[in-house]
Amino acid sequence: MIRNLNRILTLSAFGGVLFVSGAFFGKQAQMEKITVPMVQSAQQLLGLNFKPAQLDTALAELTDLRKSYGRLREAKLDNSVPPALMFNPLPVGFKFEKESKTFKASDAGKVSLPANQEELAFYTVRELAELVRTKKISSVELTRFFLARLKKYDTKLHCVTSLTEELALQQAQQADAEIKAGKYKGLLHGIPYGVKDLLSTKGYKTTWGSVPYKDQVIDEDATVVQKLREAGAVLVAKTTLGELAMGDVWYGGKTRTPWDLNRGSSGSSAGSASAVAAGLLPFAIGTETLGSIVSPSTACGTTGLRPTYGRVSRHGAMALSWSMDKIGPIARSVEDCAIVFNAIYGPDGKDQSVYETPFNYSPSINVKKLRIGYLKSDFDRDYGFKTQDQATLEALRKAGHELIPMELPKLPVNDLVMTISVEGAAAFEQITLNGKVDQMVNQDRNAWPNTFRSARFIPAVEYLQAQRVRYQLIQEMDKLMQKVDVYVSPSLGGSNLVVTNLTGHPCVVIPNGFTNQNRPTTITFIGKLFGEAELLAFVKAYQDKTDFHKKHPSIAL
Known part of the structure; x- marks a missing residue:
């Protein structure tokens, strides 16, 4: 036998x-x-x-x-080599917006330094930018402040793989010199941040959170890191991710949510969400293939943007699924996400999947004109965050929005998740065949080693048939999105997370309450393909009427 x-x-x-x-x-x-x-x-x-x-x-x-x-x-196929076939998220007849307008952020008003310096930890990017611009605080002072918090709290949260302290201080000094000389670059100039440790950074390890790669150095900056540097942002840390972008367990332990140190921060952008929630970073870069921005943002109570597939270059990022990987910001507020996204979106001439199309965000967009839908059956079911989510729906109705009931296409979407298994097995064939996957921390039946092996038995024909069903899903979602501009969904559960990661639609996840155990809850808003401007403006209008994003875990106070 x-x-x-x-x-x-x-x-x-x-x-x-x-x-x-x-x-x-x-x-x-x-x-x-x-x-x-x-x-x-x-x-x-x-x-x-x-x-x-x-x-x-x-x-x-x-x-x-x-x-x-x-x-x-x-x-020889390094992880950085993509397949010749590229995923196309565009439904038949899709037309891009052509006019490009100047990015506009809200007026910061008068921003002052707090009497208690520790309160700076929870200032938004917009507020910190105003302090730096008006020279009420220097980038070096701000950088040293966040470096100190990272060193202090990482021992409890395990959210950092590498501090980039030397680089950070160099970049902060340069930012201060440029600002003093009148060469202010914009709202990210002099602002510290962290990047998920699957994005390469010149001169520092890029570990992918995994034992076989924990000493890996990729001696170039990923496009996102390069674009943020050009915007004047200051890289202070590489943040943890669950091993090879799954969960919150990595070679150094388990990343914790600052709201409950007995619980993990979920994954895979575990460290990015944990550090932002704890006030260790003003913002951080995360990635999502199937929930890796939404899930840790829920566990940590942060605001996250998962952009449209094809919006942000993945050059220099670890590939897990070439047709599903997306890069986006995790921050304190919706507008912070818009500010960061404005710096990182667009083609770089390297990632051929990225489209050239404008991002015309403005807080003055008339959100009353937007048609808002909601996934009725998903909200009607019994689930953990129902009380908080129903309160959000009621608040939207009271704000004057007519919520249009809608349902997602009835296709076997969960079966399409084989896409990640097949593409991930191809991306990590080398360590699968040479046995180095045995070094990974998690070895159970749901872990990557078993998935990579099992995926070897998925026939190419079945994978391609799945992509044909995915094409049908894209067309059906386009029909649905003709009826609404934005729709609301529970963050976890149901099929929305799977569907929209397969179709590439953008989403914003924001905190909308707390459980009886004082753990944060979130709700998710989905926009049209490449419709981040309207999506962010709408969600900002809602978030401005709440204070959930202004609550902070006691560990970091």
Whole structure:
């Protein structure tokens, strides 16, 4: 029985290789002749039912294919090499906005230094920018302040992989000199920030939160890091992520939410959300493939923006799923996210999936004219945040918005999650085949090592069929979004998180209350493709009428 199972698993003609205790038996499999009984066993695994005569005809082709797999595996493919096929999130007939307008932020008003300096920890980017611009505080002072908080609280939160202190002080000194010389670059000039440690930074480790890569140095700045540097922002820390962008457990431990040190901060942008929530950073960069901005923002009570797929260059970012990875900011307020997004969006000539289209954000956008929908059946079900979410819906109605009930397309969207498994297995083929995945911290059935191995048995045909269903989903979502400009969804549960990550729609997640255990809750708003300007303006208008984003965990006070 064991021998027969080994033969099934060694059939690389169906994408399979055998792993026992981390050993790779691919070369052994290539020495064994492919037979009809072997293929019969393999097709049972894949739910196929070809006749013996048909399988016998295929043996020569399968043998040649297996040889091809071996030759292809010898090609050097770093994680940074994308596939030639690129995901297109645009529905048929989609038209981009053409007119580009000047970015506008709200008037900061008069901003003063607090009597208690520690209160600076929870100032927004907009407020800190006004202090720096008016020279009430220097970038160096602000940078030293946040570095000190990171050092103090990281021992409890485990939210930092590397402090970039030397670089930060150099950048802060440069910012101060430029501002003194009258060369003010804008609202991020001199503002400290952190970046999720799957984005490369010149001169510092980029660990991807994973044991096999914990000493890795990629000696270049990711495009997002480069754009923030050009905007004058000051990089002070690399923040933790769950290992290879899953969860909140990494090689250094478990990142905690500052609201409850017994609980993880969720993932995978675990450190970015935790540090911002605790007042250790004014903002941080996160990424999302299937909830990695929304989920930690919920656990930590932060505001997060997951932009449209194709808005922000991923050059220099670890690839998990080329057709689903997205980069966005985590901050204290919606407008802070708009300010950061304004600095990082747009093509760089390197990531070919990024589109050239304007971001015309302004807080003066007339949000009363926007059509607002809500996922009725998702809000009607029983779930943990229902009380807080119903209060949000009622507040929107009282603000004069007619909420249009809507339902998401009825397609097998959960089955399309195989997209991440297949693309992730390709991105991390090397450590899967050489057994280094065995070094990863999490080894249970839901962890990456098992997913990467299992994905070897997903046929290419089934993956492509899934992408065809995904195409149908994109068209159906476009029909739905013709009826609304923004819609509201529970942050977790239901199918919204899966659907919109597959279609590439932008979302903003904001705090909207607290549980009886004093843990933050959030609610999610979804906008049209490339409609971040209207989406952010609408959510800002709602957030300005609340104070949930102004609440802070006691650990950091």
